[in-house]
Amino acid sequence: KLSVDTGAKGTKVSPDLYGVFYEDINHAADGGLYAELVQNRSFEFDSVDEPSYTGLTAWSKAERGATVTPAVTGEDPLNPNNRNYLRLDVTGQGTAGVRNAGFNRGLPLVKGERYDFSVWARRAEAGPLTITVEDGSTVLGTMTVRVKAGGWAKYRASFTASGTTDAGRLVVQAPAGRTDLDMVSLFPRRTFKGHGMRADLAQLIADLKPRFLRFPGGCVTNVGTYDPYAETGDRRRIYQWKETIGPVEERPTNFNFWGYNQSYGIGYYEYFQFAEDIGAEALPVLSVGVNGCGENRPLTDEAKLARWVRDTLDLIEFANGPVTSTWGRKRAEMGHPKPFGLEYIGLGNEEIYPEFFTNYPKFANAIRARYPDIKIISNAGQTSQGAWFDRMWQFARDQKADLVDEHYYNNPDWFLANNHRYDAYDREGPKVFVGEYASRGNTFFNALAEASYMTGLERNSDVVRLASYAPLLANVDYVDWTPDLIWFDNDEAYGSPSYHVQRLFSTNVGERVVPSTFEGEGRPVEDIKGAIGLGAWNTAVRYDDVKVTAADGTVLLSDDFSAGAGKWTPGPGTWAVQDGAYAQSAQVEDARSTAGSADWSNYTIEATARKTAGAEG
Numbered sequence: 138k139l140s141v142d143t144g145a146k147g148t149k150v151s152p153d154l155y156g157v158f159y160e161d162i163n164h165a166a167d168g169g170l171y172a173e174l175v176q177n178r179s180f181e182f183d184s185v186d187e188p189s190y191t192g193l194t195a196w197s198k199a200e201r202g203a204t205v206t207p208a209v210t211g212e213d214p215l216n217p218n219n220r221n222y223l224r225l226d227v228t229g230q231g232t233a234g235v236r237n238a239g240f241n242r243g244l245p246l247v248k249g250e251r252y253d254f255s256v257w258a259r260r261a262e263a264g265p266l267t268i269t270v271e272d273g274s275t276v277l278g279t280m281t282v283r284v285k286a287g288g289w290a291k292y293r294a295s296f297t298a299s300g301t302t303d304a305g306r307l308v309v310q311a312p313a314g315r316t317d318l319d320m321v322s323l324f325p326r327r328t329f330k331g332h333g334m335r336a337d338l339a340q341l342i343a344d345l346k347p348r349f350l351r352f353p354g355g356c357v358t359n360v361g362t363y364d365p366y367a368e369t370g371d372r373r374r375i376y377q378w379k380e381t382i383g384p385v386e387e388r389p390t391n392f393n394f395w396g397y398n399q400s401y402g403i404g405y406y407e408y409f410q411f412a413e414d415i416g417a418e419a420l421p422v423l424s425v426g427v428n429g430c431g432e433n434r435p436l437t438d439e440a441k442l443a444r445w446v447r448d449t450l451d452l453i454e455f456a457n458g459p460v461t462s463t464w465g466r467k468r469a470e471m472g473h474p475k476p477f478g479l480e481y482i483g484l485g486n487e488e489i490y491p492e493f494f495t496n497y498p499k500f501a502n503a504i505r506a507r508y509p510d511i512k513i514i515s516n517a518g519q520t521s522q523g524a525w526f527d528r529m530w531q532f533a534r535d536q537k538a539d540l541v542d543e544h545y546y547n548n549p550d551w552f553l554a555n556n557h558r559y560d561a562y563d564r565e566g567p568k569v570f571v572g573e574y575a576s577r578g579n580t581f582f583n584a585l586a587e588a589s590y591m592t593g594l595e596r597n598s599d600v601v602r603l604a605s606y607a608p609l610l611a612n613v614d615y616v617d618w619t620p621d622l623i624w625f626d627n628d629e630a631y632g633s634p635s636y637h638v639q640r641l642f643s644t645n646v647g648e649r650v651v652p653s654t655f656e657g658e659g660r661p662v663e664d665i666k667g668a669i670g671l672g673a674w675n676t677a678v679r680y681d682d683v684k685v686t687a688a689d690g691t692v693l694l695s696d697d698f699s700a701g702a703g704k705w706t707p708g709p710g711t712w713a714v715q716d717g718a719y720a721q722s723a724q725v726e727d728a729r730s731t732a733g734s735a736d737w738s739n740y741t742i743e744a745t746a747r748k749t750a751g752a753e754g
């Protein structure tokens with residue numbers, strides 16, 4: 138029997154409770170939410186960053202009668218931020234040039250849809266460029282642009298696709314002579330609300346009806362070569378919002394924390410615009426110059442720190458200032474005279490180092506003095522960071538931060554067991570922003586555990602004001618981190634089970650949570666823990682948190698198998714992981730080969746097992 142005390146006042150649910158946390162991880166931007174179809178459009182890939190990169194990554198030669206020598210060079214570039222471009226030296230009759238492979242299988246086209254091409258080009262003598270999009274020998278679109286003699290200039294063309302493909306190639310050909318090309322770009326005309334985001338991915342996010350958009354990420358915001366103002370040669374700069382606004386050809390490419398090039402095609406202006414387009418509050422997170430995510434190379438130079446603080450104030454002016462202000466004018470020039478109405482700002486992401494205690498007040502005090510209405514979010518790192526987490530929390534209390542950003546990635550059991558986590562939180566101190574959380578795995582069971590946990594967030598939403606699952610997006614071919622909320626390739630996307638739980642909750646937010654009680658037979662999730670002998674493995678049981686220890690104490694395998702289902706198939710010599718358990722499958726194989734195929738009795742195997750319906754044993 139379920140009894141609900143409808144007359145009770147209950148807890149008022151935070152109107153902003155459910156939002157999204159966007160990070161450029163797993164190619165969430167380039168090859169993801171950013172609708173650009175061309176990979177390495179500005180020829181900035183370089184083996185200095187990543188051994189497999191070259192200036193011609195994703196590009197290859199395409200010769201149609203003439204021959205070509207393509208070379209990436211930096212001599213007299215388009216501008217100092219855009220260091221490299223492509224030089225085509227074409228000889229002979231006919232044309233020759235290059236072909237771009239796009240992301241995943243190639244460039245996706247939909248029959249009847251319109252596509253917009255643009256390029257910056259330079260030729261000593263005038264001459265035409267022929268641009269085609271091809272799928273094998275089938276041409277699905279053709280365009281021509283006439284390059285004038287002289288310096289760099291931008292050219293545009295468009296076409297309607299005559300067929301559908303997910304494996305197209307963009308081919309750009311030039312006549313004989315030298316042609317320089319940069320910012321070779323192809324966009325679908327149809328993007329989300331016409332603002333450059335891939336429509337299906339943006340729609341999946343919008344369908345969550347998120348109340349806030351935390352951006353531009355976690356570790357991607359606060360880890361980089363730690364001089365934000367290094368003048369030259371720094372290819373891994375920490376995320377600086379000012380580098381990401383203005384004309385795209387003037388935004389630098391940065392090699393990001395997650396190990397790939399980030400074009401900044403989606404920059405701060407686009408984040409603000411996207412937040413507005415999905416009806417969410419923009420919630421930017423900025424580093425205070427301390428690092429985190431395993432790195433501690435703090436910014437201690439006082440002059441540079443002062444500049445960093447000024448840049449942070451300028452960001453608020455960029456979002457909220459009138460068009461007569463310096464940064465408000467830049468926002469207006471980009472197309473949004475009306476202020477974006479920024480209310481929250483995050484200071485630091487998992488910046489759990491002593492310098493945080495010195496740097497944070499410089500930023501927070503300056504913001505409080507100039508913009509007293511902005512709510513400041515401090516950060517506590519991950520709960521697994523133990524004493525540091527507590528220290529960071531105490532610091533946030535002392536500093537009277539408005540909210541504290543907590544992060545945790547735990548097993549589903551933890552989520553089931555910690556429904557009451559916030560019941561005892563201090564109601565007088567800073568409020569909580571659960572800025573990153575997920576149970577490890579993308580199965581239905583994970584989603585169920587999260588749903589159970591989220592009832593505790595709602596019940597305590599007088600303290601927990603904001604919460605966002607993390608990470609949001611993952612391209613199936615460029616995975617840095619699992620689990621993720623939305624998976625996609627170049628032309629398809631779907632929500633994980635956790636996505637559907639988030640959507641169910643965030644599109645059905647009540648006003649109050651009133652007390653309720655349940656009487657009757659509880660049917661808890663069956664949870665068997667402890668040592669499990671080999672004979673007990675059962676295909677109908679899912680094993681998580683598997684740890685295999687040799688007699689001498691060596692841990693051969695210790696991991697969570699819940700990602701990608703993670704079932705084990707038992708049987709002599711057939712140990713394997715089913716259903717694509719990503720990195721973990723390799724680890725199982727390692728453990729198996731280290732252990733040898735014969736006698737497992739010398740090894741201790743511990744696991745958490747969950748019976749699925751009807752399982753025996």
Ligand code: AHR
Pocket residue numbers: 160162354355356357430486487544573607608618
């Ligand atoms: O969400 C993935 C990462 O987890 C974030 O970048 C970071 O903040 C956290 O450690």
